[in-house]
Amino acid sequence: MKTIDDLDVAGQRVFVRADLNVPLSGGRITDDGRIRAVAPTITKLLERGAKVIVASHLGRPKGEPDPQYSLAPVAVRLGEILGKPVAFATDTVGDSAKATVAALADGEVTLLENLRFNAGETSKDDAERGAFADQLAALADRYVGDGFGAVHRKHASVYDLPARLPHAAGLLIEKEVGVLKKLSEDVARPYVVVLGGAKVSDKLAVIDNLLGKADKILVGGGMAYTFLKALGHEVGISLLQEDQIPVVLEYLERAKANNVEFVLPVDVAVSANFPDTKTHAPVPDYEVVDADKIPATKEGLDIGPKTRELFAEKLADARTVFWNGPLGVFEHPTFAEGCKAVAQALTDSDAFTVVGGGDSAAAVRILGFDETKFGHISTGGGASLEYLEGKTLPGLAALEG
Ligand code: ADP
Ligand code: MG
Numbered sequence: 599m600k601t602i603d604d605l606d607v608a609g610q611r612v613f614v615r616a617d618l619n620v621p622l623s624g625g626r627i628t629d630d631g632r633i634r635a636v637a638p639t640i641t642k643l644l645e646r647g648a649k650v651i652v653a654s655h656l657g658r659p660k661g662e663p664d665p666q667y668s669l670a671p672v673a674v675r676l677g678e679i680l681g682k683p684v685a686f687a688t689d690t691v692g693d694s695a696k697a698t699v700a701a702l703a704d705g706e707v708t709l710l711e712n713l714r715f716n717a718g719e720t721s722k723d724d725a726e727r728g729a730f731a732d733q734l735a736a737l738a739d740r741y742v743g744d745g746f747g748a749v750h751r752k753h754a755s756v757y758d759l760p761a762r763l764p765h766a767a768g769l770l771i772e773k774e775v776g777v778l779k780k781l782s783e784d785v786a787r788p789y790v791v792v793l794g795g796a797k798v799s800d801k802l803a804v805i806d807n808l809l810g811k812a813d814k815i816l817v818g819g820g821m822a823y824t825f826l827k828a829l830g831h832e833v834g835i836s837l838l839q840e841d842q843i844p845v846v847l848e849y850l851e852r853a854k855a856n857n858v859e860f861v862l863p864v865d866v867a868v869s870a871n872f873p874d875t876k877t878h879a880p881v882p883d884y885e886v887v888d889a890d891k892i893p894a895t896k897e898g899l900d901i902g903p904k905t906r907e908l909f910a911e912k913l914a915d916a917r918t919v920f921w922n923g924p925l926g927v928f929e930h931p932t933f934a935e936g937c938k939a940v941a942q943a944l945t946d947s948d949a950f951t952v953v954g955g956g957d958s959a960a961a962v963r964i965l966g967f968d969e970t971k972f973g974h975i976s977t978g979g980g981a982s983l984e985y986l987e988g989k990t991l992p993g994l995a996a997l998e999g
Contacts, residue, residue, distance in 0.1 A: 599766075599767045599775075600767065602639065602742055602766050605740055607646050607740055609648075609704055611699060612648040612739070613651045613734065615654070615993075616632075616639075616745050617632055618632055618709075620633060620656070623876075631963055631969075637676075640652060644682075644707060645705075648740075650707040652676070652684075657712075661715070661716065662715060663689075669712050672709065680707065684707050685707070686709050689715070690710045690715060691737065694711075696737070713755050719755060720754075728754070728758055731758035731759045734754065738763060740766075741764070743760055743765065743767055746770055746771050746976070746978045749771070749978070750984040750991045757992040766997070770977065773974075774981075775985075777974045778982060787813055787918070788915055789814075791812045791816070792919065792921040793805070794822070796837060798839050798842050801923065802845055802846075802849075812858055812920075814860075815861070816909050816912055818923075818926070818940075819924055822863050824846055825846050825862050826862060828850070829862075831890045831892065832892050834868065834892045834897055835897045836868075836898040863898075864888065865887065866887060866901060866905070867932070867935070868885060868886075868897060869884050869896060869899055870883050875927065881932050884932055889902075899932075900936045901925050903935075906939035909925075909936075917948075918952075924957055925937050934961070937961045937965060941961070941965060942967075944972060945967060945972065951973045952973055952976060953974070953975045954982035955976070955979035959977065
């Protein structure tokens with residue numbers, strides 16, 4: 599994979615595909631980690647005299663402009679982080695983008711509006727995607743892929759555009775891929791994996807692969823309830839993917855056969871209602887119950903204190919840790935304890951610790967942990983998972999060529 603050092607960029611229009619898909623609440627950026635993560639690449643290109651065109655997606659608009667997914671607030675924050683003005687184009691390949699790019703002097707930067715305001719970006723039709731990539735290519739002379747969080751997507755700006763321009767990987771992708779290589783090739787043992795998040799189906803393929811690699815797998819979050827149900831426990835109104843029960847049972851069997859220690863919650867925090875993550879209103883019926891005694895009317899929303907202790911114990915001797923997916927609904931403070939306990943165990947540990955997943959990475963920062971105490975906080979959830987599943991990622995393959 600070529601790096602930006604291999605690319606002549608002085609005086610050139612350089613298209614940087616970033617992942618600026620940050621969490622927003624009422625137009626306010628609640629975690630700017632992804633913006634900060636791509637800043638070094640942009641700064642380096644600007645210092646070398648490039649005209650930098652930054653582009654990203656934000657959320658899931660339906661292929662047409664939708665103001666709630668505008669990147670305008672991101673342009674402001676990017677400017678603050680870079681310490682220089684960022685010209686914002688109010689479209690992606692239209693008059694505003696063309697005029698803004700044409701006005702760039704060497705060492706200046708613009709951010710285009712949300713790529714997904716154009717149906718061609720995510721189209722399954724190669725020709726439609728290709729046509730959009732052609733329009734993007736007309737804006738630039740060089741391509742730098744640095745949107746790690748999107749490299750698992752076969753999208754126009756990720757997959758088709760690099761084929762049309764001299765290209766290289768940015769500093770963030772270089773770093774992310776280096777870390778994932780370390781997790782997949784010569785991993786230091788014990789290798790402990792902590793998995794959480796909402797849907798078990800998102801994480802099945804990675805569990806499948808990790809059953810041949812990890813020494814311990816600790817499961818919390820919404821996905822744990824499908825495992826608890828598979829073991830015959832009542833899970834009340836907790837998140838459940840009943841159709842996945844045969845799969846998770848097979849995994850539990852295989853874990854035994856492969857000598858992988860599989861650890862499920864022994865107690866959970868429950869409530870009859872999903873907590874209000876905006877107002878943080880108190881949860882009057884909050885209680886902690888054993889994992890095999892979840893009331894039929896209640897929902898498991900976090901791991902309990904015994905489980906937190908158990909997980910910390912299992913993490914204590916780790917030399918490598920990969921954590922993906924929140925252990926509870928951390929967006930409400932009452933159910934953030936599981937995430938806090940695991941984040942604390944990781945910051946206390948001497949292991950090489952990697953946090954992957956948009957929400958998990960945001961949780962670490964929102965809960966006030968010092969990012970520098972982790973080995974690496976990845977900007978890509980789906981992308982890191984698919985890499986660890988052993989899949990070929992379209993956005994990385996496109997940069998190889
Ligand atoms: P990541 O982005 O880190 O990969 P996911 O997107 O898989 O993580 O899952 C994140 C979401 O999972 C969070 O919004 C969190 O509130 C939710 N979650 C965690 N535990 C539970 C639970 N017990 N019940 C419902 N949702 C949960
Ligand atoms: Mg997520």
